Amino acid sequence: MKKSLFVGVMMAATLGVCGCGKKEQARTVQIDGSSTVYPITEAVAEAFQKANPGMRVVVGVSGTGGGFKKFAAGETDISNASRPIRPSEAEACAKAGVEYIELPVAYDGLAVLINPRNTWAQDITVEELKKLWEPEAQGKITRWNQIRADWPDREIHLYGAGVDSGTYDYFTQAIVGKEHSSRGDFTSSEDDNVLVQGIAGDELALGFFGLAYYEENQDKLKLLPVDDGDDTNGKGAISPSLETVMDGTYQPLSRPIFIYVRKDALDRPEVEAFVRFYLQKAPELVKEVGYIPLSARSYELARERVDKRITGSLFGGKGSQVGAKIEELLEKEVR
Amino acid sequence: MNRASPRRDVPPPTRLLKTPEGGARAPERVFEVICLLALMLPLLLLVVLIAQAFTDGRERLTWEFLTSYPSRFASQAGILPALVGSACLMMLTAVIAIPIGVGAALYLEEYARESRWTSFIEVNISNLAGVPSIIYGLLGLELFVRAMRMGRSLLAGAATLSLLLLPMVIMASREALRTVPQSTREACYALGADRWQTIRRVVLPMSLPGILTGIILSLARAIGETAPLITIGALTYVAFLPDSVYSPFTALPIQIFNWISRPQTDFHVNAAAGIVVLLAIMLVFNGAAIWLRSRFQRRFS
Numbered sequence: 001m002k003k004s005l006f007v008g009v010m011m012a013a014t015l016g017v018c019g020c021g022k023k024e025q026a027r028t029v030q031i032d033g034s035s036t037v038y039p040i041t042e043a044v045a046e047a048f049q050k051a052n053p054g055m056r057v058v059v060g061v062s063g064t065g066g067g068f069k070k071f072a073a074g075e076t077d078i079s080n081a082s083r084p085i086r087p088s089e090a091e092a093c094a095k096a097g098v099e100y101i102e103l104p105v106a107y108d109g110l111a112v113l114i115n116p117r118n119t120w121a122q123d124i125t126v127e128e129l130k131k132l133w134e135p136e137a138q139g140k141i142t143r144w145n146q147i148r149a150d151w152p153d154r155e156i157h158l159y160g161a162g163v164d165s166g167t168y169d170y171f172t173q174a175i176v177g178k179e180h181s182s183r184g185d186f187t188s189s190e191d192d193n194v195l196v197q198g199i200a201g202d203e204l205a206l207g208f209f210g211l212a213y214y215e216e217n218q219d220k221l222k223l224l225p226v227d228d229g230d231d232t233n234g235k236g237a238i239s240p241s242l243e244t245v246m247d248g249t250y251q252p253l254s255r256p257i258f259i260y261v262r263k264d265a266l267d268r269p270e271v272e273a274f275v276r277f278y279l280q281k282a283p284e285l286v287k288e289v290g291y292i293p294l295s296a297r298s299y300e301l302a303r304e305r306v307d308k309r310i311t312g313s314l315f316g317g318k319g320s321q322v323g324a325k326i327e328e329l330l331e332k333e334v335r
Numbered sequence: 336m337n338r339a340s341p342r343r344d345v346p347p348p349t350r351l352l353k354t355p356e357g358g359a360r361a362p363e364r365v366f367e368v369i370c371l372l373a374l375m376l377p378l379l380l381l382v383v384l385i386a387q388a389f390t391d392g393r394e395r396l397t398w399e400f401l402t403s404y405p406s407r408f409a410s411q412a413g414i415l416p417a418l419v420g421s422a423c424l425m426m427l428t429a430v431i432a433i434p435i436g437v438g439a440a441l442y443l444e445e446y447a448r449e450s451r452w453t454s455f456i457e458v459n460i461s462n463l464a465g466v467p468s469i470i471y472g473l474l475g476l477e478l479f480v481r482a483m484r485m486g487r488s489l490l491a492g493a494a495t496l497s498l499l500l501l502p503m504v505i506m507a508s509r510e511a512l513r514t515v516p517q518s519t520r521e522a523c524y525a526l527g528a529d530r531w532q533t534i535r536r537v538v539l540p541m542s543l544p545g546i547l548t549g550i551i552l553s554l555a556r557a558i559g560e561t562a563p564l565i566t567i568g569a570l571t572y573v574a575f576l577p578d579s580v581y582s583p584f585t586a587l588p589i590q591i592f593n594w595i596s597r598p599q600t601d602f603h604v605n606a607a608a609g610i611v612v613l614l615a616i617m618l619v620f621n622g623a624a625i626w627l628r629s630r631f632q633r634r635f636s
Contacts, residue, residue: 028583030487032568035596042572043407049574058583059572060487061593062565070568075487191596193603213598289407290598 032060033067033080077265082166084315109211123237158186159207212290301330392607409601427493436504464502472566487568507549511542551624
């Protein structure tokens with residue numbers, strides 16, 4: 001008897017708190033995907049709901065790949081992505097009849113970092129980074145003087161983003177030349193804060209992660225400017241900053257990040273309103289959460305993509321493309 | 336320092352065996368100290384952990400933190416949807432898992448005849464308790480979210496967590512049912528009660544403290560689960576409260592995880608405060624388990 005009473009109380013409490021019966025959630029914009037894009041989308045969602053009471057936006061974080069799976073299954077309206085859609089994902093969307101509009105929303109810079117007590121390294125070239133990170137370097141390139149002869153004969157300790165992250169994918173594509181391919185003997189973590197701690201406490205460290213994590217820990221880390229050997233986009237080694245990422249001189253370690261919008265979802269007023277709000281507020285909100293906005297012209301062109309419902313990927317569904325100039329790509333497409 | 340000194344503290348064991356009165360206590364003392372250390376070590380670790388989370392998150396442990404929605408400004412962000420989401424999730428999970436779990440345990444203990452079939456089931460239930468929780472998340476995604484069309488809802492989340500808890504609830508309930516002496520059941524039958532009456536009036540009430548403890552402890556474990564919820568599509572940003580069992584939701588561990596991985600240290604403070612809240616809820620759950628057990632035990636002893 002006590003038992004049934006107990007269950008009864010539980011049920012009543014549940015129904016009391018959660019309410020009962022099924023309600024329509026037609027006014028909800030469903031978003032999922034990359035954890036890198038999440039802070040931007042969260043900021044936009046917060047501002048959007050403040051401006052439009054009654055409209056709901058929900059955002060999940062299941063990674064770029066996980067997000068695209070849900071997107072292709074028609075479970076979400078918008079997918080956050082820290083890299084362009086891959087051929088396999090584009091195929092899955094096509095098979096399910098999901099048409100999408102790709103919208104770049106910001107840049108994310110990847111920073112190469114060392115410990116502040118490191119007095120010898122002042123800059124590094126892409127060539128040197130490749131030599132250090134390519135799969136063949138494993139167990140062989142282990143000392144600083146193997147990278148540049150006038151650096152000391154001391155061990156080098158490597159730190160990098162987790163191999164399941166879009167950050168790792170992009171870094172390997174940009175530096176090694178092949179996505180998802182690098183040496184395996186480095187300290188990796190999905191949580192960039194762990195890498196910050198590691199490099200901050202290790203004089204011989206060298207690592208890479210998102211620029212936003214450097215901005216918050218400038219006193220503990222030293223930024224290493226990167227020279228891509230191409231003088232047409234800035235001479236010599238260039239430090240990542242708001243300006244150098246925006247004007248495209250910090251290459252190749254800056255990447256565009258995206259949202260993908262399902263075309264038929266755009267017909268729902270709340271989704272269309274949200275996407276327009278996103279592109280309108282992005283320049284301001286992107287900066288606020290630690291990322292780098294695209295050029296004003298790029299947002300304008302992205303809006304045009306929404307107006308004309310231009311579907312497909314700027315990258316031909318081929319995945320990451322190094323040194324992509326978003327503005328040029330958008331410009332070409334709209335013409 | 337002095338190499339000879341340890342000898343003096345611990346006399347050689349051979350001598351102890353010969354003089355049981357005075358010396359026999361010594362190894363017992365040593366054993367007692369070891370046991371005490373075994374107790375103190377995890378306790379100390381827990382205290383350090385809580386103290387650290389508390390000092391880190393103290394400034395955000397305000398009423399406002401508990402009643403605000405998530406925000407891009409760390410100082411304005413709160414855990415209300417996560418808190419309510421976790422609470423709803425726990426209650427729904429209890430409603431689903433308790434009847435099924437206790438029912439299964441009752442069948443296995445009271446009705447099922449000992450056979451190869453039942454021992455096969457038993458082994459499998461024990462195995463299920465060891466399956467990584469993300470596997471249940473994948474099962475929940477396909478079964479509840481997609482096949483049964485529950486969507487990424489509270490109901491799907493609770494059903495998935497119920498799957499995770501069932502083996503634990505069944506095993507705890509069976510242990511509790513086994514503590515009821517066979518003689519008590521037979522005394523019941525002798526008084527003319529049938530099996531249903533025996534279970535309802537005698538066996539269940541007597542084993543209730545054990546069953547409840549098992550249920551509450553497994554619920555306390557479920558409240559900290561993140562992986563299966565993320566797999567079935569629990570959200571991170573929700574700025575409204577669930578209004579039905581089909582509502583999208585978020586949960587405390589997800590919110591904490593999100594804040595910890597942000598670059599801004601202000602969000603790390605929020606995460607610490609969230610951890611303190613989660614620990615407090617666990618403490619309440621476990622406290623309730625102990626209280627219930629002692630209450631029912633007194634009634635039946």
